[in-house]
Amino acid sequence: MIDETHHALLKAAAESHDQLITRPAGLNARAAKALLAKLRKTALAVEVVVTEDEPHWHSDERGPIGLRLAPTGRESLGLDAGPDKAGTKSRSGTKQALIIAMLQRDEGATVADLMAATSWLAHSTRAALTGLRKRGMTLTKGCDAEGRTVYRLTDDATTEAR
Numbered sequence: 287m288i289d290e291t292h293h294a295l296l297k298a299a300a301e302s303h304d305q306l307i308t309r310p311a312g313l314n315a316r317a318a319k320a321l322l323a324k325l326r327k328t329a330l331a332v333e334v335v336v337t338e339d340e341p342h343w344h345s346d347e348r349g350p351i352g353l354r355l356a357p358t359g360r361e362s363l364g365l366d367a368g369p370d371k372a373g374t375k376s377r378s379g380t381k382q383a384l385i386i387a388m389l390q391r392d393e394g395a396t397v398a399d400l401m402a403a404t405s406w407l408a409h410s411t412r413a414a415l416t417g418l419r420k421r422g423m424t425l426t427k428g429c430d431a432e433g434r435t436v437y438r439l440t441d442d443a444t445t446e447a448r
Contacts, residue, residue, distance in 0.1 A: 293363070294441060299352055300363055301354040305422060307331055308341040322353065330359035334422065354422045365402075365441040381406070385414055389425065389439035397432050 291310075299307040307325070309318055310322055322343050325331040336342050336352035355360050381404045388395040388403060395403075400411045415437060423439055430436045 292325070292330070296355060296359050296363055299353075300360060300365055304340065305355040306334075306336065306341045307355060309343050325353060325359075328358070329356055330351075330362060332356050332422070332424065334424075335419065340415075382414065386418070386439060389437055391438075393430070394428070394436040394438035396430070396436055398434075 288408055295307050295310070299305050312353070313321070331353040333343075333351050334354045335348045336350050336405065340350070342350035343367040353441055363434075384403055385395075385400055388400060397408060397411050400406070401408060404411065404414075406414070415425060418439070426438050426440050428436050428438065
């Protein structure tokens with residue numbers, strides 16, 4: 287399924303603290319696009335929004351887009367998949383665990399819902415959402431019946447990148 291080059295990229299990502307796959311130096315845009323597509327198609331990696339100083343493969347309206355090693359990619363290397371399938375393991379009883387539980391509900395949660403549950407201000411609540419994204423979790427945005435923005439935590443392996 288994966289060749290030596292792919293294996294080496296995945297292994298290097300597994301050994302890094304951020305689990306980001308670094309685009310090989312000298313790889314032209316066409317080859318990079320093909321490699322990116324293969325890693326995503328095989329669910330070995332997921333696209334994530336990264337900062338300018340982090341390894342990235344391309345940019346779009348969201349900003350620089352990197353590739354993060356998915357649980358499937360870790361398993362292909364013979365490593366454990368991580369805390370759990372969506373990478374959402376957290377100490378029970380914490381505000382972070384509460385936020386994760388609210389985001390995993392079918393109806394998701396609005397920023398106002400999260401603020402009410404945690405007693406945090408809007409900027410702290412949004413920072414917590416950013417922190418979840420940086421941990422490799424995939425958050426999707428949608429609208430509820432009243433037109434409010436609703437966030438949901440979804441499984442990396444089955445959801446398109448934000």
